[in-house]
Amino acid sequence: MRKTLALLAVPVLAVGLAACRGQSPSASAGGDTDKISIMVGGLDKVIYLPAKLTEQLGYFKDAGLQVDLKSEPSGADAETIMLAGQVDGVVGFYDHTVDLQAKGKCVESVVQFASVPGEAIVVATTKAATLTGAKDFAGKKLGVTSPGSSTDMLTQALAVRNGVQKSQYTTVKAGAGATFIAAIDNGGIDAGITTDPTIAKLTSTGKAKVLIDLRTVEGTQAALGGLYPAASVYMPCEYVSTHKAAIQKMVTAFVKTLKFINTHSAAEIAAKMPADYAGSDPKLYEQSINDSKGMFTADGVMPDGGPQTVFDVLKPSNEAVKAKADQIDLGKTFTTEFAKAAGA
Numbered sequence: 001m002r003k004t005l006a007l008l009a010v011p012v013l014a015v016g017l018a019a020c021r022g023q024s025p026s027a028s029a030g031g032d033t034d035k036i037s038i039m040v041g042g043l044d045k046v047i048y049l050p051a052k053l054t055e056q057l058g059y060f061k062d063a064g065l066q067v068d069l070k071s072e073p074s075g076a077d078a079e080t081i082m083l084a085g086q087v088d089g090v091v092g093f094y095d096h097t098v099d100l101q102a103k104g105k106c107v108e109s110v111v112q113f114a115s116v117p118g119e120a121i122v123v124a125t126t127k128a129a130t131l132t133g134a135k136d137f138a139g140k141k142l143g144v145t146s147p148g149s150s151t152d153m154l155t156q157a158l159a160v161r162n163g164v165q166k167s168q169y170t171t172v173k174a175g176a177g178a179t180f181i182a183a184i185d186n187g188g189i190d191a192g193i194t195t196d197p198t199i200a201k202l203t204s205t206g207k208a209k210v211l212i213d214l215r216t217v218e219g220t221q222a223a224l225g226g227l228y229p230a231a232s233v234y235m236p237c238e239y240v241s242t243h244k245a246a247i248q249k250m251v252t253a254f255v256k257t258l259k260f261i262n263t264h265s266a267a268e269i270a271a272k273m274p275a276d277y278a279g280s281d282p283k284l285y286e287q288s289i290n291d292s293k294g295m296f297t298a299d300g301v302m303p304d305g306g307p308q309t310v311f312d313v314l315k316p317s318n319e320a321v322k323a324k325a326d327q328i329d330l331g332k333t334f335t336t337e338f339a340k341a342a343g344a
Contacts, residue, residue: 035066036243036250038233039078040091041149042176043071044277046196046292047118047231049269050257051091056272057260059253067250073176076148082107082236088243089235093117093150094302095310097234097333102320106237109334111251111300113231113258116220117154118295120199121212123191124184128209131191134162134223143174143183143192150230151193156317158212158223166317184208196288197279204284215292226309229302231295237332251338255300262298266290300339307333 040051051069054060060067070087072078078090083105090096097107123131131140137159144151156166174183174192181198183189184207191211194202199215202208213219220228233254240247261269266289270278278285297303307330314321321328 034064034246034249035068036089036246037068037070037087038089038091039070039072039081039087041078041093041145042073042195043069044197045176046288047114047295048091049273049289049292050113050231050254050261050296052274052277053261053269053272054253054257056274057257059256060250063249063253065246065249065253067253074146074149076146076152088239089233091231091233093230094232094234094307094334095150095153095228095230095314098307098310098314098328098330099153099318099320101328101333102318102324106332107234108237108240108332109229109232109234109302110240110247111233111254111339112229112297112302112306112334113233113254113300114295115227115229115297115303115306116217116295117150117214117228117230118292119151119154119193119195119214119230120210121155121158121191121193121214122184122199122202122208123211124187124189124208125206127190128211131211134158134164134212137162137164137191138168140190141170141172141188143172143180143189143194145176145194146173147171153314153318154214155193157313160317161224161313181207196292197285200284200288200291204287215295217294224309224313226312227303227306228309228313229306232334240335248338248341251300252342255339255342258296258298258300261293261296266293269293299343301336301343302334302339 040048042048043052055069078092079096081087082090094109097109100107142155144155172189174180174189176194177198180194181202184202212223214223266286269289270286311330315325
């Protein structure tokens with residue numbers, strides 16, 4: 001009898017475990033929650049400044065919300081962790097929502113931090129004479145955070161827009177921060193795409209020069225043909241539809257932070273961040289914020305025309321998007337519901 005009962009319990013236990021694995025780690029049985037877990041594609045990157053700054057300013061607490069911020073340097077890995085149900089959302093680039101829809105996944109941006117990538121292609125100073133633009137990518141070693149990341153997608157897009165195919169250059173996983181700087185130092189890459197404060201560290205020491213600047217509206221429009229909304233919070237569509245109250249609290253907190261960024265100096269913003277984010281050079285960190293703060297939206301709303309530009313940029317170079325181009329519904333890749341309510 002005991003053996004029979006034990007055998008009967010096995011499938012029940014398996015079903016229970018499967019259900020647990022499929023459930024968001026902070027979701028409550030009632031379909032709403034006062035806790036949200038977010039994986040940030042590099043918590044110390046200036047492009048994702050609003051995530052930690054919101055926590056530092058106490059805006060999550062003011063909203064009656066507990067937000068667990070985790071960090072994973074690669075946006076592609078952060079995305080994978082979210083899709084596995086280990087976190088509720090990702091602070092990463094909006095273009096992942098388009099790429100994922102092409103792969104049969106429904107994910108949407110719930111608040112838009114930035115209207116441009118906030119990144120730059122930098123070239124090693126020793127290579128600058130022969131690498132003067134994306135047209136010279138052929139035969140070069142180009143650093144990205146990791147394969148499948150937004151830095152990888154943008155590099156491919158810039159290459160194809162300038163007549164260079166992915167097969168003509170070598171993609172190198174260079175990571176970010178110290179590993180990217182090391183790759184420039186030791187010749188592991190000729191050029192690569194990265195963010196502040198890494199850009200500021202490389203240019204201030206003379207190790208690299210900015211080749212293509214995607215930190216400004218002007219530079220982005222020149223390189224990509226329009227605004228390219230990037231840093232955002234994206235979440236599975238099912239989670240969004242069942243946790244609206246909690247998401248509204250979170251977005252309201254983020255919009256308050258975006259307004260703070262737009263009404264305060266880089267020095268005032270830097271002063272609110274953890275001291276270790278500035279490392280040994282607080283002035284350089286302040287400079288990196290100043291060089292990038294223009295990328296942030298003031299209201300968290302997706303900029304008009306932005307999704308179409310992202311689609312147009314990805315279509316020629318992203319195989320998944322190219323294959324499903326006529327089936328992609330951009331309206332399902334973002335929502336302005338929460339940001340507009342926060343503004344009101």
